Amino acid sequence: MDHLDGNALAGPLADYFTFDVTAATARCNGCGEVAEFARALVFTSPAGTVVRCATCEHVLATLVEAGERAWLGFSGVSAIEVRRA
Amino acid sequence: MSFVTRGFGGRSRDRDERLPPGQTLVHDFPVLSAGPTPEVDTAEWSFTIVTEAGTHRWSWDEFQALPAEDIATDIHCVTHWSKLGTSWRGVSLDTLFEDVESQFDYVMAHSFGGYTTNVPLDELLDGQAWIATEFDGEPLDPEHGGPARLLVPHLYFWKSAKWVRSLVMMPRDDPGFWEQNGYHIHGDPWQEERYW
C-alpha cells in the first residue's frame, strides 16, 4: 500500500493544533477515563511539563521546550478528540 | 570599588574547569519533579535487580547491612545548573552486581511513582554509580529521592533516578521516561548530550 512521508503531516497537524488543546478530550491509557485536558494534573519542572490523568495519575502527555525546539509527547493517551466548529 | 562585566576580556580563563559547557554554578539544590513525591516507608521498601534469569532482592535492613561508601562528587543538571563537591553515602553498584549475571548490556532504572531512565551497564560499574541513601550526612529527603536514589554523577542528573526501586537488565538501550520525550538517550554533560 502506498504511503506518504512525514512531511505530509505538517499541514493537518498545524490545523488541529490551532484548537485550544485544553478543551480537547483524551482517553487515558492507564484507566480508560475520557476527560478534557483542562481537568488533568499538570506538573511543571525546569526539565519539562508532565500532564497526568486526574483519575489515576498516569502520564498523559509531556512537553519539553528548549529554545526553538519543543517536544510534544502523547504517550499516555489512546486518542484525542478535537471538536470542530 | 570594582565590578565585573560578564564576557568581557579574558573571563573564560577564570572559568572553573570542573564545569561542563553550558553549565552555571549553584549553591542550593534545585528540585525537579515530574509528579507527586512518593512517600515510601522503609518497612515496605525493597530494591531489586532483575535479569533474564531471576530477581535479586534486598529489604531495607538487608540493604543497610551492605558496605556503604562516602561519595564526594560534582552533579550536573540538564537545566544548566551544576553543584560542585556534593556529599553522599550509598552502596556501590559494583557491590550490588557482585552475584548478578546477565547476558544483557543495558539497564532500565524504575522508580516508585513510575519514572524510568536507561543507562548502559558498563556506565554503572567500576565505581561510577551508587544507590545513595544519605545526602550531606542526613537520610535522603523524599523530595531529593529518598529513601534511596540512583547516583550516576558522570551523566546529567535526570539519570540519577529518585525513589529508585529496581534495575531491570535489558538487551537493547530502550529509552526511559524523559529519553522518550525529547532528552538524549545517553546524557553526557561534557558532550552536552541534552536532547535528541
Ligand SMILES: [Zn+2]
Ligand atoms: Zn487515568
